[in-house]
Amino acid sequence: MIRVVVADDEALVRSGLRMILEATGDITVVGEACDGAGAIGAVTRLAPDVILIDIRMPGMDGLTAAAEIGRLPDPPKVIMLTTFDLDEYVHLALRAGAVGFLLKDTPPRDFASAVRTVAAGSAMLSPTVTKRLISSFVEKGPSRADVARRRLAVLTYRERQVMRALAQGLSNAEIGRRLSMSEATVKAHVSHSLAKLGLANRVQAAILAHDADPLPLEST
Incomplete structure (x- = not known):
């Protein structure tokens, strides 16, 4: 309950x-x-x-x-x-x-x-x-984008794909359909990413990924 x-x-x-x-x-x-x-x-x-x-x-x-x-x-x-x-x-x-x-x-x-x-x-x-x-939480600048990309560099390729989708405001189910993975797998990627990035929730992660736009999927 x-x-x-x-x-x-x-x-x-x-x-x-x-x-x-x-x-x-x-x-x-x-x-x-x-x-x-x-x-x-x-x-x-x-x-x-x-x-x-x-x-x-x-x-x-x-x-x-x-x-x-x-x-x-x-x-x-x-x-x-x-x-x-x-x-x-x-x-x-x-x-x-x-x-x-x-x-x-x-x-x-x-x-x-x-x-x-x-x-x-x-x-x-x-x-x-x-x-x-x-899209409007913060004003973006080159330095902010660079900082965000450096922070996101710790993520795997799949985790970055999920972060990119989060930045577009997609739900777990929508991300799963787009990336051909189960909703449970999406949740796992989000949880692992939050832990790696030291973030409290998916909204903060989405904002960070949006700051990095375009978020590179390859390692930097």
Whole structure:
């Protein structure tokens, strides 16, 4: 059972998310909070696997709370929620340690899918922001590209192929179809690459690979 805390200043949103998630049978909402301080307290008391936390809340906001939660021992995976599809919020959320970012108008089934995805150790971004985030997260320059290529030089040929596909915003299933490998093999390549590169999640890897564009497949 995946244990979740929901933090949002609107009671209706909290109750709606609880209803959506607990209808799945494999997710339980163990606590709620209406502000950032409450979210930190709930995480400390309840040790959830995942926290869904609104970016904009009174008092301590979700971004500040996410950063504090990330410094706790064995912190939960953080999914940020917002009604605003704005790049600056995505960037700030990722810097605060979030591994997921969803708009509140996301279809109900996708909330449960996101919780399962991040609980399993992968990153999850709303499909409406993923590709734009990768292309606009940082301004690229020759020196940044050179640094990225040097970092990626530790990867094998297949791992670089997967990184190149990640930079295009493809899912594991899409990468598998493109490269004629199973989804499990793609996941293994991503995990090995993250370990080699010292990265926390696939979003960071995709951004690094995008920085290196064009990413050479041969050894450098």
